[in-house]
Amino acid sequence: MSNLLERWVPKVVLAPTFVAVLIFVYGFIGWTAWISLTKSKIMPRYEIDGFDQYTKLFATPRWDTAMNNLYLFGGLFIVISMVLGLMLAIFLDQKIRTEGVIRTIYLYPMALSMIVTGTAWKWILNPQHGIEAMVQGWGFAGFRFDWLVNPDMAIYTIVLAGVWQSSGFVMALFLAGLRSVDGEIIKAAQVDGIPNWRIYTAIIIPSMAPIFLSAFIVLSHLAIKSFDLVVALTGGGPGYATDLPATYMYAMAFSRGNLGQAASSAMIMMAVVFAIVVPYLYSELRAKHD
Amino acid sequence: MTIKHVIAASSAMALLAFPAVAEPTAEVLHWWTSGGEAKSVAVLQEQFKERGGVWTDMPVAGGGGDAAMTALRARVLSGNPPTAVQLKGPAIQEWYEEGVLADISDVAEEQHWGDVLPAQIAEHMKCDGHWCAAPVNVHRVNWIWGNKKILDDNGIAMPTTWEEFNAAAEKLKAAGITPLAHGGQAWQDATVFETVVLGMGGPEFYQKALVDLDMDALGSDTMIKVFDEMRVLRGFVDENYPGRDWNLATAMVMNGEAAFQIMGDWAKGEFLAAGKKPGVDFTCAATPGHGFLYNVDSFAMFDVGDDADKVAGQKLLAELIVAPSFQETFNLNKGSIPVRTDVSLDKFDDCAKLSSKDMNADAKDGSLLPSYAHGMALRGEPAGAITDVVTAHFNSDMTSEEAVKQLQDAVANAM
Numbered sequence: 001m002s003n004l005l006e007r008w009v010p011k012v013v014l015a016p017t018f019v020a021v022l023i024f025v026y027g028f029i030g031w032t033a034w035i036s037l038t039k040s041k042i043m044p045r046y047e048i049d050g051f052d053q054y055t056k057l058f059a060t061p062r063w064d065t066a067m068n069n070l071y072l073f074g075g076l077f078i079v080i081s082m083v084l085g086l087m088l089a090i091f092l093d094q095k096i097r098t099e100g101v102i103r104t105i106y107l108y109p110m111a112l113s114m115i116v117t118g119t120a121w122k123w124i125l126n127p128q129h130g131i132e133a134m135v136q137g138w139g140f141a142g143f144r145f146d147w148l149v150n151p152d153m154a155i156y157t158i159v160l161a162g163v164w165q166s167s168g169f170v171m172a173l174f175l176a177g178l179r180s181v182d183g184e185i186i187k188a189a190q191v192d193g194i195p196n197w198r199i200y201t202a203i204i205i206p207s208m209a210p211i212f213l214s215a216f217i218v219l220s221h222l223a224i225k226s227f228d229l230v231v232a233l234t235g236g237g238p239g240y241a242t243d244l245p246a247t248y249m250y251a252m253a254f255s256r257g258n259l260g261q262a263a264s265s266a267m268i269m270m271a272v273v274f275a276i277v278v279p280y281l282y283s284e285l286r287a288k289h290d
Numbered sequence: 291m292t293i294k295h296v297i298a299a300s301s302a303m304a305l306l307a308f309p310a311v312a313e314p315t316a317e318v319l320h321w322w323t324s325g326g327e328a329k330s331v332a333v334l335q336e337q338f339k340e341r342g343g344v345w346t347d348m349p350v351a352g353g354g355g356d357a358a359m360t361a362l363r364a365r366v367l368s369g370n371p372p373t374a375v376q377l378k379g380p381a382i383q384e385w386y387e388e389g390v391l392a393d394i395s396d397v398a399e400e401q402h403w404g405d406v407l408p409a410q411i412a413e414h415m416k417c418d419g420h421w422c423a424a425p426v427n428v429h430r431v432n433w434i435w436g437n438k439k440i441l442d443d444n445g446i447a448m449p450t451t452w453e454e455f456n457a458a459a460e461k462l463k464a465a466g467i468t469p470l471a472h473g474g475q476a477w478q479d480a481t482v483f484e485t486v487v488l489g490m491g492g493p494e495f496y497q498k499a500l501v502d503l504d505m506d507a508l509g510s511d512t513m514i515k516v517f518d519e520m521r522v523l524r525g526f527v528d529e530n531y532p533g534r535d536w537n538l539a540t541a542m543v544m545n546g547e548a549a550f551q552i553m554g555d556w557a558k559g560e561f562l563a564a565g566k567k568p569g570v571d572f573t574c575a576a577t578p579g580h581g582f583l584y585n586v587d588s589f590a591m592f593d594v595g596d597d598a599d600k601v602a603g604q605k606l607l608a609e610l611i612v613a614p615s616f617q618e619t620f621n622l623n624k625g626s627i628p629v630r631t632d633v634s635l636d637k638f639d640d641c642a643k644l645s646s647k648d649m650n651a652d653a654k655d656g657s658l659l660p661s662y663a664h665g666m667a668l669r670g671e672p673a674g675a676i677t678d679v680v681t682a683h684f685n686s687d688m689t690s691e692e693a694v695k696q697l698q699d700a701v702a703n704a705m
Contacts, residue, residue, distance in 0.1 A: 041671070042381075043363065043388050059703050061696060062678045128530045149474075149532040151685050238474050238532035239685030240678060254356045256670035257384065 029270065036263035044259055053264035063265065066243040069155050070272070073244065074223035076159045077166070081219055082212070084163065085170025090200060092171070093178045103175070106168035114165065118232025121161040122148070151241035154234055158226075158242055161233055166222065170215050177211035178204060213280065220276050224269060245269045314343040316603035318589070319365075320376040321358045323351040326559055330623040337610050343603055348372055354477075366390050371592035373604050377423065379414055379666035382590045386417035392591045392601075395420045397608045406630045407612075408653040411586055414666070423590040424611040427626035430645045431554040431583040431661040432485040435540070435561070436573045440467060440549045448575040452489055452519055455550075455578055459526045462549050469526040471548035473534035476681040480663035482552050483680045486519050489579025493657035496581065500662040503672060503705075509698050517683060517690035524684055532685070543572065552577055554585060554664070558641055559625035574641040581657040582648050585664040586629060675700035 039049045057063050088106060092099055109117065124130045125148040135143040147153040181204050189199050227246040234242040236251075243251075245265055253262035316338065322331045328349075338345045350358035358376070365371050371390055385391055398404070398421035404412060407425065415423040434455075436448055444465055449455035459469035472478060488496045491512045498507035507513070528548070531539075540560040542548040551557060561572050568574060576582070589611060594600040610616050617628035622637060627646045635643050652658040660666035662673055679700050683693040 041669075042359075042384050043366065056703055059699070060675075060678075061682070061700075122533075126530070146529065149530060154532075235475065235533050237476075237681075237685070239479075239681040240476070241685060251674070254360055255354075256674040257359070257381070258671050258674075261671075 032263045032266050035259055036267050038260055040259035040263070042257035042259070053260045054268075056261060057264050057268070062240050062243060063245075063248060065240060066245045066248045069242060069244055070224065072155055073159055073162070073226070074220060076156075077162045077223050078216060078219045080159065080163045081167045081170050082215055084167040085215070086174050086205075088167065088171040089174035089178055092175055103172070106171055108168065109165045110169045112165065114226075114228040115232045117161050117165045118229045121157065121164070122233050125157050125160075148234065149238060151238045154238060154242045158230060158233055162223075162226070162229060165229075166219060170219070173211055173215050173218075174208070177208040181207050217277070217280055221273065224273055224276075245272075313599050314338075314341070314603035314606045315346070315599045316343060316373040316607045317346040317348055318374050318376075318607070319348045319350065319358060319362060319372040320589075321349065321351055321355050322376070323349045326563070326623050326625070330620045333619045333623070334607075334610060334616060337616055338607060341606055341610070343606055344599075366592075371594070373594055373600055374424075374589040374591055374607055376587065377590040378586060378588050379660065379664075380669045381665065382414065382423050382588070383417060384669060385590060385592075386422060390593055391417055391422040392593045392604060393420045393422060394424070394591050394605065394608045397421075397605045401609055401612060403612055406632050408629075408631065408649065408658060410653060410658050410660075411584065411629060414586060414660075415588060423588045424608040425629040426587040426589065426611055427617075427621050427624060428629050428645075428649060429554050429556060429585040429587070429626045429664075430576075430649070431481060431585050431664060432488060432577040432579075432581065433553060433555055433557065433641075434485075434575055434577045435543055435551045435553065435557055436575070437543050437546055437549055438569075438571055438573050440546060441573065444549075446549075448573055449578050452486065452578045456519075456522055459550075463526065467546075468528045468542070468548040469550060470523060471539040471542040471551040472523075472527045472531050473536050473539045474527075474532035474685065475535070476677050477663055478536055478539075478553075479681040479684045480677045481554065481661075482523060483516070483520060483684075484583060484661060484663045485552055485577040485579075486516050486523070487513075488581045488583060488659070489577055490516050490519060492579070493581045493655075493659060496659055497656075500676070501660065501667045503668070503701050505698060505702070508701060509694055513694050513697070514690045517693045520680070520684055521690065554661075555625050555627075555641065555645060558639075562625070562639075568639050568641050574644065576644075576648060580652075581659055582645075582652040583659055583661040584649070585661045585666055587626075672701055672704040675704040 034046070034048075035044055036053055037048050037050065038045050039047070039052070092103060096102070125145070127133065127146045127149060130145075132143060132145040135145070147157045185203060186199060189203060194202075225246060226244055227250065230236060230242055230244055230247050236243045236247050245268065249262045249265045249269065252258045252265060318331075320331060322328055331349075335345050335347065348361075350361045352358075355376070362372070362375055366388070377385065382391070398415075403415075403421065407415075411425060411428065415421055415425055417423075434448065440462070441447070444458075444461060444467075446458045446461065449458055462469040472482065484496075484500060487500060491499065491507075495507060495510075495512055498504040499510075499513065536553055536557070537560050539548070539551050540553065540557045541564075543551045544561060544564055544566060555574075558568070558574065561568070566572050589607070591604050591608060594604060612630065614628075614630060614633045617630050617633050618637065621628050621642075625642075627635075627638070627642050627649070631646075631650060635646055638646075649658060662668055662676065665673060667673070668676075676697065679693060679697045682688060682696070683690075688696075
């Protein structure tokens with residue numbers, strides 16, 4: 001009897017979540033893939049029509065802008081957040097007295113929602129009310145900081161706000177990583193008279209490789225699904241200069257009544273995620289297998 | 291008396307109190323939730339209740355109707371659509387093609403809608419020849435609003451051609467005043483664009499380019515000139531325009547920070563709400579050129595099946611919406627003009643009277659045209675494709691030739 005329970009209880013308990021995930025994640029991925037092959041407009045239609053939506057998608061300059069923005073924003077956001085986060089973590093690791101307070105201060109932006117971050121930065125960067133106006137008020141009349149309203153620079157304001165939000169979190173990740181490195185090795189290195197920077201570059205950082213991978217995965221999925229930050233900070237503008245794939249998809253699905261086109265852009269977004277996650281999963285699973 | 295008797299007696303009473311006549315019920319999905327708009331829709335609600343109806347309000351705010359459309363999709367997919375939905379222009383036809391709209395021709399004919407509505411506008415309310423929607427109001431889109439004091443101080447009259455406008459704007463710029471208040475949001479860029487198309491190309495060109503999507507018109511020299519003018523206008527806008535809301539741009543004209551704004555007559559509501567008087571504090575005029583671009587709000591009636599209460603409610607609602615008394619009160623609140631041509635305009639301001647006069651005149655010579663920027667002329671996909679090009683051109687240093695080429699490609703791609 002107890003044997004039977006042991007065998008069945010876990011399965012019964014897991015079954016509802018399993019079914020839910022099956023339907024609401026994989027089922028709907030399938031549904032979206034299907035819709036992306038149809039001519040759906042305001043309502044879903046189910047007659048398969050081929051790859052028209054994808055052809056249209058790739059012929060749309062706005063989609064090109066969105067994808068280029070994703071690469072630019074994603075690349076800079078991930079690299080800068082990781083470098084900044086690592087530097088902050090290393091500085092905090094110097095056994096300073098107020099570490100607890102400083103760590104909390106750096107981690108706090110993470111507690112804000114992206115909408116709040118976006119709105120705050122929108123005010124800070126607004127040329128008429130923010131930094132530009134302030135510095136000009138100090139007497140530097142020629143000072144210009146108009147990234148927010150400059151179509152060529154606006155995407156970098158999103159990087160700025162995103163990095164501000166996330167680097168503290170990356171710092172916490174790295175700090176945990178730094179602390180997990182075996183103290184004995186570091187002591188041995190110090191006894192041998194190896195300079196501090198060498199200890200970091202040659203011993204500590206290489207032994208944190210898994211943390212780098214986790215940070216990269218977390219940041220890259222944040223970058224790909226970025227939506228609220230753009231909506232709050234620039235609204236996709238000026239023009240559509242700061243559109244990202246997620247805002248493009250939203251515009252197609254909900255403002256323009258073009259479900260087929262929205263579905264095809266969602267599928268491409270998923271492909272980008274897969275391109276990052278699949279190699280990661282592969283390496284993880286293989287590592288366990290060995 | 292036992293409990294049983296009490297129940298029997300009270301249920302008999304209940305039957306007496308509610309005779310077996312249909313009780314009109316209507317569930318109305320709309321996104322009129324802000325100040326003046328909410329007041330306007332409350333008027334309809336009251337009139338509906340006075341006639342014995344049961345009104346279920348379903349306001350869905352957010353995203354300029356996007357959120358409401360999402361709610362509508364969910365309701366239609368679940369087979370339980372609302373009675374009436376705030377929809378307009380070609381979107382009505384799109385929903386009709388999904389086979390979910392009702393036929394309200396009997397009400398329309400009983401109330402002689404065909405005789406009192408301008409033919410162009412009536413056409414939007416029909417699905418395959420029968421009536422399926424009730425129009426609420428007419429907004430004119432091609433207005434230019436001016437700060438009276440600034441214009442007088444600088445000796446500028448309201449421009450009647452785009453050359454005059456450019457000359458006036460140069461003068462203002464030299465005097466240190468921002469000539470044009472504008473908010474850099476895609477729909478506002480598109481609003482300015484369509485008035486320039488109408489002004490520089492004329493009504494016929496507008497019809498060909500933005501309604502019929504004629505490739506030759508879209509690629510013509512006239513269109514290149516239109517984009518040239520957009521580039522000139524870009525120079526008349528202050529640096530800080532991206533993302534600005536339209537009502538903030540209106541406030542700039544009000545406060546004397548800017549001289550002109552090109553915006554539909556909902557901007558008038560902002561002036562009036564701030565206690566400004568037409569002709570004294572601000573002036574209204576049609577944008578340079580000839581024609582009338584309309585933006586008509588309406589309620590599409592959804593198929594509610596055989597439910598007698600709902601069908602009765604739908605008919606009552608349609609009747610009330612187009613009836614003169616509601617048309618007057620609603621439009622006084624909202625800043626637009628009645629869609630009926632036979633409603634007295636005594637209580638309306640001069641801008642509204644001008645709008646109504648122009649509508650009646652332009653209806654006759656074919657220059658009463660649907661606004662593309664406000665979803666009256668085109669379906670979502672081609673309209674969005676055009677807006678993308680317009681806003682990309684306005685917010686970059688793209689040449690007019692390149693813009694025209696992109697415009698043709700975008701429209702072809704969206705077909």
